[in-house]
Amino acid sequence: MIDNTEHIKTIVLKNQEANTYAEVDLSFGAALKNLVLQGETIISKHNKKPFASSILFPFPNRIKNGEYKFNDELYQLEKGSPDIDSHNAIHGLVFNKNFTIERQTENEIALTYSQQTLEKGFPFTFDISVTYTLTMSVFHIEVVVVNTDSKAFPFALGWHPYFETSNLENSELAIKSTEKFLVDDRMIPNGKTAINWNDFETINNQAFDDCFKLSSNEIQLKTPDYQIKISSSSKNNYLQLYTPEDRQSMAIEPQTAPANCFNTQEGLQILQPDDVYKLQWTVELEGK
Template sequence: MAVKQKQKEQLDTIVKLGNLDNTYAKINLTQGGAIQSLVYGNKIIIDENQSYPYASSLLFPFANRVEKAKYTFNKTSYELETSAVDNVNAIHGLIYNKTFQVLDKNESSVKLVFNQTEKHKGYPFLYQILLTYTLKSNGLELQMDIKNLDSQSIPFSLGWHPYFNTSNLQESFLIMDTSKRFLVNEIMIPTEQEDIQWSNTNVIGDKSYDDCFELNTNQVILKTPDYQLKLTSQPKADYLQVYTPNDRNSIAIEPQTAPANSFNSQIGLQVIEPNATYTQKWLIEIK
Protein backbone atom coordinates (compact mmCIF):
# COMPACT_ATOMS: atom_id res chain seq x y z
CA MET A 1 0.00 0.00 0.00
CA ALA A 2 2.84 2.37 0.91
CA VAL A 3 4.54 1.70 -2.45
CA LYS A 4 1.32 2.42 -4.38
CA GLN A 5 0.80 5.64 -2.42
CA LYS A 6 4.36 6.77 -3.20
CA GLN A 7 3.87 5.97 -6.90
CA LYS A 8 0.61 7.96 -6.91
CA GLU A 9 2.33 10.95 -5.26
CA GLN A 10 5.09 10.81 -7.87
CA LEU A 11 2.53 10.76 -10.68
CA ASP A 12 0.70 13.70 -9.14
CA THR A 13 3.87 15.79 -9.25
CA ILE A 14 4.65 15.15 -12.94
CA VAL A 15 2.84 16.61 -15.95
CA LYS A 16 3.52 14.93 -19.30
CA LEU A 17 3.04 16.60 -22.68
CA GLY A 18 2.79 14.57 -25.87
CA ASN A 19 1.18 11.23 -26.59
CA LEU A 20 4.09 9.58 -28.39
CA ASP A 21 6.70 7.33 -26.80
CA ASN A 22 9.50 8.96 -28.78
CA THR A 23 8.57 12.66 -28.39
CA TYR A 24 7.41 14.12 -25.08
CA ALA A 25 8.19 16.48 -22.20
CA LYS A 26 7.78 16.02 -18.45
CA ILE A 27 7.43 18.90 -16.00
CA ASN A 28 7.88 18.57 -12.23
CA LEU A 29 5.32 20.62 -10.31
CA THR A 30 7.16 20.40 -6.97
CA GLN A 31 10.53 21.57 -8.30
CA GLY A 32 9.54 25.05 -9.36
CA GLY A 33 7.73 23.86 -12.48
CA ALA A 34 11.07 22.77 -13.99
CA ILE A 35 11.16 20.54 -17.05
CA GLN A 36 12.29 17.12 -15.90
CA SER A 37 12.85 15.51 -19.29
CA LEU A 38 12.61 16.29 -22.97
CA VAL A 39 12.72 13.56 -25.62
CA TYR A 40 12.43 14.38 -29.30
CA GLY A 41 12.35 11.65 -31.95
CA ASN A 42 13.92 9.20 -29.48
CA LYS A 43 16.77 11.64 -28.84
CA ILE A 44 17.20 12.49 -25.15
CA ILE A 45 17.57 16.27 -25.05
CA ILE A 46 17.07 16.70 -21.29
CA ASP A 47 17.68 13.52 -19.29
CA GLU A 48 15.26 12.79 -16.45
CA ASN A 49 18.00 10.84 -14.64
CA GLN A 50 20.24 13.89 -14.24
CA SER A 51 21.09 14.82 -10.67
CA TYR A 52 22.76 18.20 -11.15
CA PRO A 53 21.91 21.01 -8.71
CA TYR A 54 19.15 23.30 -10.00
CA ALA A 55 18.72 21.23 -13.19
CA SER A 56 16.28 23.07 -15.50
CA SER A 57 15.28 25.44 -12.70
CA LEU A 58 13.61 28.77 -13.44
CA LEU A 59 15.69 31.45 -11.77
CA PHE A 60 13.71 34.28 -10.13
CA PRO A 61 13.97 36.86 -8.61
CA PHE A 62 17.69 36.61 -9.34
CA ALA A 63 19.77 34.51 -11.70
CA ASN A 64 23.04 33.03 -10.49
CA ARG A 65 24.50 34.66 -7.35
CA VAL A 66 23.92 37.55 -4.95
CA GLU A 67 27.22 38.40 -3.28
CA LYS A 68 27.26 37.29 0.35
CA ALA A 69 23.44 37.12 0.12
CA LYS A 70 23.10 40.88 0.74
CA TYR A 71 21.80 43.74 -1.39
CA THR A 72 20.16 47.16 -1.21
CA PHE A 73 17.07 48.30 -3.12
CA ASN A 74 15.42 51.71 -2.80
CA LYS A 75 17.74 52.56 0.11
CA THR A 76 16.63 49.50 2.09
CA SER A 77 19.07 46.69 2.87
CA TYR A 78 18.04 43.03 2.62
CA GLU A 79 19.70 39.74 3.52
CA LEU A 80 18.88 36.45 1.80
CA GLU A 81 19.78 32.94 2.92
CA THR A 82 23.12 31.61 1.74
CA SER A 83 23.11 28.53 -0.45
CA ALA A 84 24.31 25.10 0.61
CA VAL A 85 26.27 25.05 -2.66
CA ASP A 86 28.93 27.46 -1.38
CA ASN A 87 27.64 28.72 2.02
CA VAL A 88 28.67 32.25 1.03
CA ASN A 89 26.27 33.63 -1.57
CA ALA A 90 22.56 33.36 -2.33
CA ILE A 91 22.17 31.27 -5.49
CA HIS A 92 19.56 30.90 -8.24
CA GLY A 93 16.58 32.66 -6.75
CA LEU A 94 13.64 31.56 -4.65
CA ILE A 95 11.25 29.52 -6.79
CA TYR A 96 13.33 26.44 -7.77
CA ASN A 97 11.76 24.37 -4.98
CA LYS A 98 8.24 25.85 -5.00
CA THR A 99 5.12 23.85 -5.91
CA PHE A 100 3.18 25.04 -8.95
CA GLN A 101 -0.48 24.37 -9.64
CA VAL A 102 -1.99 23.36 -12.99
CA LEU A 103 -4.31 26.04 -14.37
CA ASP A 104 -4.97 24.48 -17.76
CA LYS A 105 -3.70 21.50 -19.74
CA ASN A 106 -4.18 19.75 -23.05
CA GLU A 107 -2.16 17.19 -24.97
CA SER A 108 0.56 19.60 -26.07
CA SER A 109 0.42 22.52 -23.61
CA VAL A 110 0.17 23.21 -19.89
CA LYS A 111 -0.16 26.44 -17.89
CA LEU A 112 1.15 26.47 -14.30
CA VAL A 113 0.91 29.10 -11.57
CA PHE A 114 2.66 29.98 -8.33
CA ASN A 115 1.59 32.89 -6.10
CA GLN A 116 3.96 34.32 -3.53
CA THR A 117 1.47 35.49 -0.90
CA GLU A 118 3.79 35.75 2.11
CA LYS A 119 6.67 38.18 2.43
CA HIS A 120 10.02 36.42 2.26
CA LYS A 121 12.60 37.82 4.71
CA GLY A 122 15.23 38.59 2.10
CA TYR A 123 12.81 39.48 -0.71
CA PRO A 124 9.63 40.81 0.92
CA PHE A 125 7.65 41.33 -2.27
CA LEU A 126 4.49 39.65 -3.56
CA TYR A 127 4.31 38.27 -7.09
CA GLN A 128 2.74 35.69 -9.36
CA ILE A 129 4.59 33.36 -11.75
CA LEU A 130 2.81 31.82 -14.75
CA LEU A 131 4.62 29.15 -16.76
CA THR A 132 3.30 27.95 -20.11
CA TYR A 133 5.01 24.97 -21.72
CA THR A 134 4.07 24.09 -25.30
CA LEU A 135 5.37 21.00 -27.07
CA LYS A 136 5.77 21.83 -30.75
CA SER A 137 6.48 19.79 -33.86
CA ASN A 138 10.06 21.08 -33.86
CA GLY A 139 10.76 21.44 -30.14
CA LEU A 140 9.51 23.18 -26.99
CA GLU A 141 8.44 26.70 -26.03
CA LEU A 142 8.47 28.04 -22.49
CA GLN A 143 6.76 31.32 -21.61
CA MET A 144 7.26 32.87 -18.18
CA ASP A 145 4.96 35.70 -17.04
CA ILE A 146 5.85 37.54 -13.84
CA LYS A 147 3.22 39.81 -12.32
CA ASN A 148 3.90 42.23 -9.49
CA LEU A 149 1.18 41.70 -6.88
CA ASP A 150 2.77 44.13 -4.46
CA SER A 151 2.05 47.81 -3.79
CA GLN A 152 5.68 48.72 -4.50
CA SER A 153 8.08 48.14 -7.38
CA ILE A 154 10.21 44.98 -7.20
CA PRO A 155 13.71 44.28 -8.57
CA PHE A 156 14.52 41.16 -10.54
CA SER A 157 16.70 39.31 -12.96
CA LEU A 158 15.61 36.14 -14.66
CA GLY A 159 17.18 32.96 -15.99
CA TRP A 160 16.71 29.35 -16.98
CA HIS A 161 19.09 26.51 -16.10
CA PRO A 162 18.65 23.57 -18.54
CA TYR A 163 21.31 20.86 -18.94
CA PHE A 164 21.33 19.47 -22.48
CA ASN A 165 22.35 15.87 -22.91
CA THR A 166 25.13 14.81 -25.27
CA SER A 167 26.65 11.40 -25.96
CA ASN A 168 29.99 13.06 -26.69
CA LEU A 169 30.77 16.51 -25.31
CA GLN A 170 34.24 16.21 -26.86
CA GLU A 171 32.69 16.42 -30.33
CA SER A 172 29.99 18.99 -29.57
CA PHE A 173 29.95 22.64 -30.67
CA LEU A 174 28.53 25.72 -28.92
CA ILE A 175 27.79 28.49 -31.42
CA MET A 176 27.05 32.02 -30.20
CA ASP A 177 27.79 35.63 -31.07
CA THR A 178 29.82 37.02 -28.19
CA SER A 179 32.92 39.13 -27.70
CA LYS A 180 32.90 39.59 -23.92
CA ARG A 181 33.25 37.27 -20.94
CA PHE A 182 32.99 38.11 -17.24
CA LEU A 183 35.94 37.52 -14.94
CA VAL A 184 35.06 36.46 -11.40
CA ASN A 185 36.69 36.48 -7.99
CA GLU A 186 37.22 33.58 -5.58
CA ILE A 187 33.52 33.44 -4.66
CA MET A 188 32.35 33.52 -8.31
CA ILE A 189 31.23 37.15 -8.30
CA PRO A 190 31.93 39.08 -11.54
CA THR A 191 34.59 41.75 -11.18
CA GLU A 192 35.13 42.92 -14.78
CA GLN A 193 34.70 41.93 -18.43
CA GLU A 194 37.39 40.85 -20.85
CA ASP A 195 37.34 40.95 -24.63
CA ILE A 196 37.40 37.54 -26.25
CA GLN A 197 37.22 35.97 -29.69
CA TRP A 198 34.73 33.10 -29.65
CA SER A 199 35.30 30.59 -32.43
CA ASN A 200 32.21 28.73 -33.62
CA THR A 201 34.34 26.23 -35.54
CA ASN A 202 36.15 24.69 -32.56
CA VAL A 203 34.73 21.69 -30.74
CA ILE A 204 34.24 21.89 -26.98
CA GLY A 205 36.78 19.10 -26.67
CA ASP A 206 38.43 18.94 -23.25
CA LYS A 207 37.56 22.52 -22.33
CA SER A 208 35.60 23.15 -19.12
CA TYR A 209 33.32 26.12 -18.55
CA ASP A 210 31.68 27.92 -15.66
CA ASP A 211 31.51 31.30 -17.39
CA CYS A 212 29.11 34.10 -18.18
CA PHE A 213 29.18 35.70 -21.64
CA GLU A 214 27.51 38.82 -22.95
CA LEU A 215 25.55 38.00 -26.13
CA ASN A 216 25.13 40.11 -29.24
CA THR A 217 22.12 38.15 -30.53
CA ASN A 218 19.16 36.27 -29.05
CA GLN A 219 20.15 32.82 -30.37
CA VAL A 220 22.56 30.11 -29.28
CA ILE A 221 23.15 26.84 -31.12
CA LEU A 222 24.36 23.54 -29.68
CA LYS A 223 25.56 20.87 -32.11
CA THR A 224 26.06 17.39 -30.70
CA PRO A 225 26.75 14.08 -32.52
CA ASP A 226 23.07 13.19 -31.97
CA TYR A 227 21.10 16.38 -32.65
CA GLN A 228 21.30 20.13 -33.24
CA LEU A 229 19.50 22.55 -30.93
CA LYS A 230 18.77 26.26 -31.28
CA LEU A 231 17.79 28.21 -28.17
CA THR A 232 16.09 31.56 -28.80
CA SER A 233 15.23 34.17 -26.15
CA GLN A 234 12.39 36.65 -26.69
CA PRO A 235 13.07 39.38 -25.74
CA LYS A 236 16.80 38.91 -25.99
CA ALA A 237 18.40 37.62 -22.81
CA ASP A 238 21.67 39.54 -22.96
CA TYR A 239 23.76 37.07 -20.98
CA LEU A 240 24.55 33.36 -21.13
CA GLN A 241 26.03 31.21 -18.39
CA VAL A 242 27.78 28.08 -19.69
CA TYR A 243 28.70 25.21 -17.39
CA THR A 244 30.20 21.79 -18.07
CA PRO A 245 29.61 19.32 -15.21
CA ASN A 246 32.36 16.94 -14.19
CA ASP A 247 30.72 13.85 -15.70
CA ARG A 248 30.69 15.63 -19.11
CA ASN A 249 27.45 13.93 -20.15
CA SER A 250 25.74 17.27 -20.71
CA ILE A 251 26.25 21.03 -20.88
CA ALA A 252 24.27 23.71 -19.07
CA ILE A 253 23.30 26.57 -21.39
CA GLU A 254 21.63 29.18 -19.22
CA PRO A 255 20.07 32.30 -20.77
CA GLN A 256 19.91 35.14 -18.26
CA THR A 257 18.62 38.71 -18.34
CA ALA A 258 21.54 39.75 -16.12
CA PRO A 259 24.89 38.37 -14.97
CA ALA A 260 25.54 37.20 -11.42
CA ASN A 261 25.19 39.76 -8.62
CA SER A 262 22.97 42.13 -10.59
CA PHE A 263 21.18 43.05 -7.33
CA ASN A 264 24.39 44.80 -6.32
CA SER A 265 26.09 45.71 -9.60
CA GLN A 266 22.82 46.91 -11.24
CA ILE A 267 24.02 45.35 -14.51
CA GLY A 268 20.92 44.04 -16.27
CA LEU A 269 18.75 44.58 -13.19
CA GLN A 270 15.11 45.30 -14.03
CA VAL A 271 12.13 46.54 -12.05
CA ILE A 272 8.45 45.56 -12.28
CA GLU A 273 5.98 48.23 -11.21
CA PRO A 274 2.82 47.34 -9.20
CA ASN A 275 0.24 45.39 -11.24
CA ALA A 276 2.63 45.22 -14.22
CA THR A 277 3.71 41.96 -15.92
CA TYR A 278 7.02 41.00 -17.48
CA THR A 279 7.00 38.24 -20.13
CA GLN A 280 9.97 36.14 -21.25
CA LYS A 281 9.89 33.35 -23.84
CA TRP A 282 12.44 30.66 -24.63
CA LEU A 283 12.14 28.47 -27.70
CA ILE A 284 14.08 25.25 -28.21
CA GLU A 285 14.17 24.10 -31.84
CA ILE A 286 15.61 20.65 -32.52
CA LYS A 287 16.94 19.01 -35.67
Protein backbone atom coordinates in the same frame (compact mmCIF):
# COMPACT_ATOMS: atom_id res chain seq x y z
CA MET B 1 -1.19 12.58 -17.63
CA ILE B 2 -0.70 13.36 -13.92
CA ASP B 3 1.37 11.06 -11.74
CA ASN B 4 0.85 11.72 -8.04
CA THR B 5 3.10 10.16 -5.41
CA GLU B 6 3.86 11.19 -1.87
CA HIS B 7 6.73 13.45 -2.88
CA ILE B 8 6.51 13.98 -6.64
CA LYS B 9 3.89 15.39 -8.94
CA THR B 10 4.75 15.30 -12.62
CA ILE B 11 3.09 16.26 -15.86
CA VAL B 12 3.95 14.55 -19.15
CA LEU B 13 3.29 16.19 -22.52
CA LYS B 14 3.39 13.83 -25.50
CA ASN B 15 3.37 13.71 -29.27
CA GLN B 16 3.42 9.94 -29.71
CA GLU B 17 3.56 9.99 -33.52
CA ALA B 18 6.78 12.02 -33.43
CA ASN B 19 8.29 10.18 -30.41
CA THR B 20 8.37 13.54 -28.66
CA TYR B 21 7.60 14.16 -25.01
CA ALA B 22 8.42 16.34 -22.01
CA GLU B 23 8.12 15.75 -18.28
CA VAL B 24 7.67 18.60 -15.79
CA ASP B 25 8.02 18.43 -12.00
CA LEU B 26 5.35 20.59 -10.35
CA SER B 27 6.69 20.00 -6.86
CA PHE B 28 10.13 21.37 -7.60
CA GLY B 29 9.73 24.76 -9.21
CA ALA B 30 8.03 23.49 -12.38
CA ALA B 31 11.41 22.23 -13.58
CA LEU B 32 11.65 20.41 -16.90
CA LYS B 33 12.94 16.95 -15.99
CA ASN B 34 12.83 15.22 -19.36
CA LEU B 35 12.77 16.38 -22.97
CA VAL B 36 12.83 14.09 -26.00
CA LEU B 37 12.36 15.58 -29.48
CA GLN B 38 11.76 13.12 -32.33
CA GLY B 39 13.49 10.34 -30.41
CA GLU B 40 16.52 12.42 -29.38
CA THR B 41 17.10 12.86 -25.64
CA ILE B 42 17.79 16.56 -25.16
CA ILE B 43 17.32 16.76 -21.38
CA SER B 44 17.38 13.59 -19.28
CA LYS B 45 15.34 12.82 -16.17
CA HIS B 46 18.35 10.82 -14.95
CA ASN B 47 20.31 14.05 -14.50
CA LYS B 48 20.01 14.64 -10.74
CA LYS B 49 22.30 17.65 -10.55
CA PRO B 50 21.18 20.52 -8.29
CA PHE B 51 18.90 23.08 -9.94
CA ALA B 52 18.64 21.04 -13.17
CA SER B 53 16.23 22.91 -15.50
CA SER B 54 15.11 25.24 -12.70
CA ILE B 55 13.47 28.58 -13.43
CA LEU B 56 15.66 31.21 -11.76
CA PHE B 57 13.69 34.16 -10.33
CA PRO B 58 13.99 36.89 -9.06
CA PHE B 59 17.68 36.50 -9.85
CA PRO B 60 19.87 33.99 -11.71
CA ASN B 61 23.17 32.66 -10.41
CA ARG B 62 24.50 34.45 -7.30
CA ILE B 63 24.04 37.56 -5.18
CA LYS B 64 27.26 38.41 -3.33
CA ASN B 65 26.96 37.55 0.38
CA GLY B 66 23.19 37.48 -0.17
CA GLU B 67 23.14 41.24 0.35
CA TYR B 68 21.82 44.04 -1.83
CA LYS B 69 20.44 47.54 -1.54
CA PHE B 70 17.23 48.66 -3.24
CA ASN B 71 15.66 52.09 -2.85
CA ASP B 72 18.18 52.88 -0.10
CA GLU B 73 17.15 49.86 1.97
CA LEU B 74 19.51 46.96 2.71
CA TYR B 75 18.20 43.40 2.23
CA GLN B 76 19.67 40.07 3.32
CA LEU B 77 18.76 36.95 1.33
CA GLU B 78 19.17 33.40 2.57
CA LYS B 79 22.54 31.97 1.52
CA GLY B 80 23.04 28.64 -0.16
CA SER B 81 23.86 25.36 1.54
CA PRO B 82 27.41 24.27 2.50
CA ASP B 83 27.55 21.76 -0.37
CA ILE B 84 26.43 24.30 -2.99
CA ASP B 85 27.45 27.82 -1.93
CA SER B 86 27.36 28.93 1.69
CA HIS B 87 28.73 32.41 0.91
CA ASN B 88 26.14 33.76 -1.53
CA ALA B 89 22.44 33.63 -2.30
CA ILE B 90 22.06 31.36 -5.30
CA HIS B 91 19.57 30.74 -8.13
CA GLY B 92 16.60 32.73 -6.91
CA LEU B 93 13.61 31.84 -4.78
CA VAL B 94 11.20 29.67 -6.83
CA PHE B 95 13.33 26.64 -7.79
CA ASN B 96 11.87 24.59 -4.92
CA LYS B 97 8.31 25.94 -4.88
CA ASN B 98 5.15 23.94 -5.60
CA PHE B 99 3.39 25.05 -8.77
CA THR B 100 -0.26 24.36 -9.50
CA ILE B 101 -1.99 23.60 -12.79
CA GLU B 102 -3.76 26.56 -14.34
CA ARG B 103 -4.72 24.81 -17.56
CA GLN B 104 -3.69 21.72 -19.50
CA THR B 105 -4.08 20.24 -22.96
CA GLU B 106 -2.31 17.32 -24.62
CA ASN B 107 0.64 19.43 -25.74
CA GLU B 108 0.51 22.42 -23.38
CA ILE B 109 0.58 22.97 -19.65
CA ALA B 110 0.31 26.28 -17.78
CA LEU B 111 1.58 26.27 -14.19
CA THR B 112 1.49 29.01 -11.61
CA TYR B 113 2.96 29.93 -8.24
CA SER B 114 1.79 32.81 -6.08
CA GLN B 115 4.13 34.35 -3.52
CA GLN B 116 1.79 35.82 -0.93
CA THR B 117 4.07 35.93 2.10
CA LEU B 118 7.09 38.18 2.50
CA GLU B 119 10.22 36.12 1.83
CA LYS B 120 13.36 36.94 3.80
CA GLY B 121 15.49 39.28 1.73
CA PHE B 122 12.78 39.71 -0.91
CA PRO B 123 9.69 41.03 0.92
CA PHE B 124 7.50 41.46 -2.14
CA THR B 125 4.51 39.52 -3.43
CA PHE B 126 4.25 38.26 -7.00
CA ASP B 127 2.65 35.70 -9.28
CA ILE B 128 4.79 33.69 -11.67
CA SER B 129 3.40 31.38 -14.35
CA VAL B 130 5.31 28.99 -16.59
CA THR B 131 3.68 27.65 -19.76
CA TYR B 132 5.29 24.74 -21.60
CA THR B 133 4.21 24.01 -25.17
CA LEU B 134 5.39 20.98 -27.15
CA THR B 135 5.21 20.32 -30.90
CA MET B 136 6.98 17.69 -33.00
CA SER B 137 10.41 19.34 -32.86
CA VAL B 138 9.99 22.51 -30.77
CA PHE B 139 9.72 23.05 -27.03
CA HIS B 140 8.50 26.50 -25.99
CA ILE B 141 8.64 28.10 -22.53
CA GLU B 142 6.80 31.26 -21.58
CA VAL B 143 7.37 32.85 -18.17
CA VAL B 144 5.02 35.59 -16.97
CA VAL B 145 5.70 37.57 -13.79
CA VAL B 146 3.11 39.86 -12.21
CA ASN B 147 3.95 42.28 -9.42
CA THR B 148 1.05 41.87 -6.98
CA ASP B 149 2.70 44.06 -4.36
CA SER B 150 2.15 47.74 -3.62
CA LYS B 151 5.89 48.35 -4.11
CA ALA B 152 8.24 47.96 -7.07
CA PHE B 153 10.89 45.24 -6.93
CA PRO B 154 14.12 44.37 -8.78
CA PHE B 155 14.34 41.20 -10.84
CA ALA B 156 16.02 39.16 -13.53
CA LEU B 157 15.21 35.73 -15.00
CA GLY B 158 17.18 32.65 -15.93
CA TRP B 159 16.79 28.98 -16.86
CA HIS B 160 19.20 26.22 -15.79
CA PRO B 161 18.93 23.26 -18.24
CA TYR B 162 21.57 20.54 -18.69
CA PHE B 163 21.70 19.33 -22.29
CA GLU B 164 22.71 15.71 -22.80
CA THR B 165 25.53 14.66 -25.09
CA SER B 166 27.07 11.26 -25.79
CA ASN B 167 30.42 12.95 -26.43
CA LEU B 168 30.98 16.40 -24.98
CA GLU B 169 34.48 16.71 -26.44
CA ASN B 170 33.10 16.37 -29.97
CA SER B 171 30.12 18.63 -29.34
CA GLU B 172 30.07 22.18 -30.71
CA LEU B 173 28.55 25.40 -29.42
CA ALA B 174 27.83 28.59 -31.36
CA ILE B 175 27.19 31.94 -29.67
CA LYS B 176 27.85 35.56 -30.53
CA SER B 177 29.81 37.27 -27.78
CA THR B 178 32.64 39.77 -27.40
CA GLU B 179 32.69 39.85 -23.57
CA LYS B 180 33.29 37.20 -20.92
CA PHE B 181 32.93 37.95 -17.22
CA LEU B 182 35.87 37.52 -14.87
CA VAL B 183 35.05 36.25 -11.38
CA ASP B 184 36.64 36.09 -7.95
CA ASP B 185 37.22 32.93 -5.92
CA ARG B 186 33.55 32.90 -4.89
CA MET B 187 32.26 33.14 -8.49
CA ILE B 188 31.21 36.80 -8.21
CA PRO B 189 31.95 38.91 -11.33
CA ASN B 190 34.76 41.43 -10.85
CA GLY B 191 35.48 42.48 -14.43
CA LYS B 192 35.25 41.51 -18.09
CA THR B 193 37.64 40.37 -20.78
CA ALA B 194 37.33 40.77 -24.54
CA ILE B 195 36.70 37.63 -26.60
CA ASN B 196 35.61 36.85 -30.16
CA TRP B 197 33.15 33.95 -30.21
CA ASN B 198 31.13 34.23 -33.39
CA ASP B 199 30.61 30.70 -34.73
CA PHE B 200 30.65 27.03 -33.78
CA GLU B 201 33.50 26.05 -31.49
CA THR B 202 34.29 22.48 -30.49
CA ILE B 203 34.18 21.91 -26.75
CA ASN B 204 37.21 19.56 -26.76
CA ASN B 205 38.60 19.34 -23.21
CA GLN B 206 37.45 22.80 -22.13
CA ALA B 207 35.89 23.13 -18.69
CA PHE B 208 33.38 25.97 -18.40
CA ASP B 209 31.96 27.82 -15.45
CA ASP B 210 31.67 31.17 -17.20
CA CYS B 211 29.19 33.89 -18.08
CA PHE B 212 29.11 35.66 -21.45
CA LYS B 213 27.32 38.79 -22.57
CA LEU B 214 25.58 37.90 -25.84
CA SER B 215 25.08 40.11 -28.87
CA SER B 216 22.44 37.73 -30.24
CA ASN B 217 19.37 36.04 -28.79
CA GLU B 218 20.26 32.67 -30.35
CA ILE B 219 22.50 29.81 -29.21
CA GLN B 220 23.22 26.63 -31.16
CA LEU B 221 24.40 23.29 -29.79
CA LYS B 222 25.59 20.49 -32.05
CA THR B 223 26.24 17.09 -30.45
CA PRO B 224 27.06 13.77 -32.19
CA ASP B 225 23.35 12.91 -31.83
CA TYR B 226 21.37 16.09 -32.47
CA GLN B 227 21.51 19.82 -33.17
CA ILE B 228 19.33 22.40 -31.42
CA LYS B 229 18.77 26.14 -31.48
CA ILE B 230 17.92 27.94 -28.24
CA SER B 231 16.38 31.37 -28.63
CA SER B 232 15.12 34.05 -26.25
CA SER B 233 12.70 36.95 -26.55
CA SER B 234 14.76 39.05 -24.13
CA LYS B 235 16.50 42.24 -25.28
CA ASN B 236 19.29 41.66 -22.75
CA ASN B 237 20.89 38.25 -23.18
CA TYR B 238 23.55 36.63 -21.04
CA LEU B 239 24.69 33.02 -21.02
CA GLN B 240 26.13 30.93 -18.20
CA LEU B 241 27.99 27.81 -19.32
CA TYR B 242 28.95 24.99 -16.97
CA THR B 243 30.50 21.60 -17.66
CA PRO B 244 29.95 19.11 -14.81
CA GLU B 245 32.72 16.74 -13.83
CA ASP B 246 31.07 13.69 -15.41
CA ARG B 247 31.00 15.58 -18.77
CA GLN B 248 27.85 13.75 -19.89
CA SER B 249 25.93 16.98 -20.27
CA MET B 250 26.45 20.73 -20.40
CA ALA B 251 24.54 23.45 -18.59
CA ILE B 252 23.60 26.13 -21.11
CA GLU B 253 21.76 28.74 -19.08
CA PRO B 254 20.09 31.71 -20.80
CA GLN B 255 19.74 34.68 -18.46
CA THR B 256 18.50 38.27 -18.65
CA ALA B 257 21.28 39.43 -16.31
CA PRO B 258 24.61 38.11 -14.99
CA ALA B 259 25.42 37.05 -11.44
CA ASN B 260 25.18 39.68 -8.70
CA CYS B 261 22.88 41.87 -10.79
CA PHE B 262 21.09 43.15 -7.67
CA ASN B 263 24.33 44.92 -6.77
CA THR B 264 25.86 45.79 -10.14
CA GLN B 265 22.51 46.67 -11.81
CA GLU B 266 23.75 45.13 -15.07
CA GLY B 267 20.73 43.69 -16.86
CA LEU B 268 18.59 44.40 -13.80
CA GLN B 269 14.96 45.36 -14.34
CA ILE B 270 12.37 46.92 -12.06
CA LEU B 271 8.78 45.70 -12.04
CA GLN B 272 6.26 48.27 -10.87
CA PRO B 273 3.08 47.35 -8.93
CA ASP B 274 0.52 45.56 -11.17
CA ASP B 275 2.99 45.47 -14.07
CA VAL B 276 3.54 42.27 -16.08
CA TYR B 277 6.78 40.92 -17.56
CA LYS B 278 6.83 38.17 -20.22
CA LEU B 279 9.74 36.14 -21.53
CA GLN B 280 9.91 33.24 -23.99
CA TRP B 281 12.61 30.63 -24.51
CA THR B 282 12.46 28.15 -27.37
CA VAL B 283 14.39 24.92 -27.94
CA GLU B 284 14.16 23.77 -31.56
CA LEU B 285 15.52 20.54 -32.98
CA GLU B 286 17.26 21.30 -36.28
CA GLY B 287 17.98 19.12 -39.29
CA LYS B 288 15.00 16.76 -38.93
